[in-house]
Amino acid sequence: MQSSFDAQNAAVRAxxxxxxxxxxxxxxxxxAVQAHLGYVPDTSIGEIAYxxxxxxxxxxxxxxxxxxxxxxxxxxxxxxVCRAEACQAVGGRAVWSAAASAADNGGDVxxxxxxxxxxxxxxxxxxxxxxxxxxxxxERVSNLVAGGNQAEVSS
Numbered sequence: 332m333q334s335s336f337d338a339q340n341a342a343v344r345a346x347x348x349x350x351x352x353x354x355x356x357x358x359x360x361x362x363a364v365q366a367h368l369g370y371v372p373d374t375s376i377g378e379i380a381y382x383x384x385x386x387x388x389x390x391x392x393x394x395x396x397x398x399x400x401x402x403x404x405x406x407x408x409x410x411x412v413c414r415a416e417a418c419q420a421v422g423g424r425a426v427w428s429a430a431a432s433a434a435d436n437g438g439d440v441x442x443x444x445x446x447x448x449x450x451x452x453x454x455x456x457x458x459x460x461x462x463x464x465x466x467x468x469x470e471r472v473s474n475l476v477a478g479g480n481q482a483e484v485s486s
Contacts, residue, residue: 336374342367343375347382357383357393361400370401407439410476411458414444417451422468426455429469433476440476 346363350356360379364371371394380387394400412427427444434442440459450456453465459475467475 339368339372339375340378343378344382347379351382357385357390361394361397365400369405370403373402406441408460408478409441409443410434410472411443411445411448412472413446413448413450413454413456415447415451418455421454423455425469426457426467426472430457430472430476433473436477438476438478440478442476 343364346367347356347360350360350363353359357379360383361371364375364379368375376387376390376394379385380390383390394402410430412430413423414427415423418426430442434440445458448456448458448463450463450465455467456463456465457467457472457475458464464471464475
């Protein structure tokens with residue numbers, strides 16, 4: 332029976348082999364690993380470096396430069412908080428602070444900054460698991476992150 336670690340490395344090796352004929356395969360490999368595993372585990376850096384004949388530092392440098400790559404498994408829910416000007420002008424900073432503070436207290440919600448959700452007329456806006464919500468208050472977002480009000484986006 333294959334361990335989880337061995338299975339992950341086998342998947343990473345297969346992804347590297349699938350991209351071997353590309354002239355600059357690192358970013359496509361990182362995207363494919365994240366799409367397959369949900370994140371790019373630190374344990375895969377060595378496999379990717381070996382496949383591309385690069386150093387681990389080179390792979391880590393690219394992986395850490397782009398903030399869209401996850402190095403930890405994603406949590407159950409994702410909350411995107413708009414940090415653009417329209418949201419900032421009507422209380423977006425307080426919403427961001429409340430969301431970040433609530434997420435720091437634990438739970439299954441990843442909080443991410445985004446720079447427009449296309450909901451400027453109802454700012455400040457957030458998006459929980461793909462459902463956009465407008466006119467969000469710090470109290471409401473704290474409740475969302477705490478999981479007490481996620482039912483409002485599931486209907």
